[in-house]
Amino acid sequence: MRRVESGGQPPRRPRRISAGGSGMSSAEAAASLGLAPGAATERWRVAPATVAWDAVLFDTAEVLAFVPALRVYPSGFRFTITALLRPTASEQAARTFADGGVLGPEAEHQAVRGLRIGVQFADGGRAALQRNPIRPQARTTPTSLPLIGSNRWTSDDGIFEWGINVAGIPKDGSVQLYHQWLELDIPEAWTLIDGDALRAAAARAVELWPPRPSAAG
Amino acid sequence: MGFFDSFPPPEPPKPPRRSRRPVWRSPGRNVKPVALALDGILVQHEELAVYVNGFNVYPDGFTLTVNTLRRQPESAGWEDGRSHHPNPFGPRRYRGGSASAEELEGLLRFGVRFADGRSGVAEGLGAWRGEVEPPGPPVISMHSGHGNESEWVQGLWVWGIPEEGDVELVYSWGAEGVPESRFEVDGDAVRDAAARAVTLWDEPEDEHEDGDDA
Numbered sequence: 001m002r003r004v005e006s007g008g009q010p011p012r013r014p015r016r017i018s019a020g021g022s023g024m025s026s027a028e029a030a031a032s033l034g035l036a037p038g039a040a041t042e043r044w045r046v047a048p049a050t051v052a053w054d055a056v057l058f059d060t061a062e063v064l065a066f067v068p069a070l071r072v073y074p075s076g077f078r079f080t081i082t083a084l085l086r087p088t089a090s091e092q093a094a095r096t097f098a099d100g101g102v103l104g105p106e107a108e109h110q111a112v113r114g115l116r117i118g119v120q121f122a123d124g125g126r127a128a129l130q131r132n133p134i135r136p137q138a139r140t141t142p143t144s145l146p147l148i149g150s151n152r153w154t155s156d157d158g159i160f161e162w163g164i165n166v167a168g169i170p171k172d173g174s175v176q177l178y179h180q181w182l183e184l185d186i187p188e189a190w191t192l193i194d195g196d197a198l199r200a201a202a203a204r205a206v207e208l209w210p211p212r213p214s215a216a217g
Numbered sequence: 218m219g220f221f222d223s224f225p226p227p228e229p230p231k232p233p234r235r236s237r238r239p240v241w242r243s244p245g246r247n248v249k250p251v252a253l254a255l256d257g258i259l260v261q262h263e264e265l266a267v268y269v270n271g272f273n274v275y276p277d278g279f280t281l282t283v284n285t286l287r288r289q290p291e292s293a294g295w296e297d298g299r300s301h302h303p304n305p306f307g308p309r310r311y312r313g314g315s316a317s318a319e320e321l322e323g324l325l326r327f328g329v330r331f332a333d334g335r336s337g338v339a340e341g342l343g344a345w346r347g348e349v350e351p352p353g354p355p356v357i358s359m360h361s362g363h364g365n366e367s368e369w370v371q372g373l374w375v376w377g378i379p380e381e382g383d384v385e386l387v388y389s390w391g392a393e394g395v396p397e398s399r400f401e402v403d404g405d406a407v408r409d410a411a412a413r414a415v416t417l418w419d420e421p422e423d424e425h426e427d428g429d430d431a
Contacts, residue, residue: 043368044286044288044289044367044368045286045288045289047256047258047266047268047270047284048256048270049256050252050253050254050255050256050270050271050272051254052251052252052253052254053252054251054252056249064249064417066249068250068251068252068273069252069254069270069271069273071270084246084247084249084417086417086418087418088418152363154361158246159246206258206268208258208261208266208286208288209266209288212289212290
């Protein structure tokens with residue numbers, strides 16, 4: 001089984017930028033979920049609250065993809081996309097799946113025609129996942145929310161699981177989770193994430209430890 | 218003629234194939250499970266925490282995820298200064314049943330108990346090798362563990378859905394001073410979710426392999 005673990009980036013202090021949305025600066029929110037450098041990362045000092053979502057993103061004759069649950073932090077959320085290749089899938093679909101439909105070779109056409117994921121908040125803020133590198137926003141200082149990145153993924157000939165991080169909890173409204181996988185003839189579509197459920201879960205997340213003074217600064 | 222032209226072209230690599238483990242040792246790959254909105258903090262020390270989530274229910278069992286976190290020192294930057302966080306469930310060499318009782322005492326251990334008294338303990342990845350018949354449920358097994366300097370995330374698979382009563386998760390971590398403790402899972406919620414999980418297709422009978430994936 002192939003496995004990719006998220007790698008580290010050199011320390012760099014995020015620049016504070018005011019941003020709407022979750023009430024945090026975008027730099028803080030990005031750092032908090034590991035989407036940008038920051039030792040105050042929430043995922044290492046907060047126990048998230050689970051929202052059972054049980055959403056099917058797409059279901060075709062070749063592949064089924066679903067998200068069982070969202071793990072919600074005070075300033076963002078994480079989830080895992082699971083895709084199953086049906087036994088009835090065509091050879092081409094199986095090859096696409098096995099070739100790494102998510103993070104395979106970085107050929108330009110695959111970056112466009114492979115599985116793409118994005119989010120949009122009710123206030124119009126939106127972001128699309130960049131395929132490779134794992135932590136794209138680490139390279140630049142984020143300027144607005146939401147932000148989206150990926151972390152761990154595993155895949156083989158019949159299943160892949162892909163971890164997605166979203167920095168930002170919308171103050172109002174719901175979240176549209178977009179997907180598209182042109183190589184498998186899956187056009188752009190979106191699935192709604194209940195914003196009230198997200199906000200309630202963000203309030204239920206448990207801070208295990210406060211940020212270290214040096215990390216919070 | 219180039220150097221490499223004198224050799225036959227290399228065969229393309231075969232797609233990676235996840236080991237087929239017996240159904241009692243791994244959740245089905247032909248099922249859309251149903252998630253439970255269930256979280257629990259099992260341990261919250263000054264520098265260490267353990268919490269569980271990831272309860273996904275299948276027709277014949279459920280997964281959960283055990284997350285262990287170590288608080289990072291003040292000096293921690295993005296990639297340096299973090300404490301080493303070894304697998305709290307023990308190194309691979311322990312996973313074939315080779316650990317002594319003393320070594321096992323020090324590890325983070327998990328077990329499961331049904332209301333009728335039947336129980337099982339997670340013995341590690343190697344425990345199922347050679348099994349051709351399932352032990353009696355519940356069976357609890359490790360799968361898909363990974364970690365880094367700050368955290369260890371371990372998936373567990375519990376095979377068996379109790380007909381009645383709640384499910385107890387039992388855990389201890391001798392090395393961290395965590396005595397044997399219990400976390401209760403609502404049995405009605407598990408049974409309801411199991412009934413709603415969808416088996417998408419019949420999986421072909423497959424030979425079990427000795428691979429492990431964590």
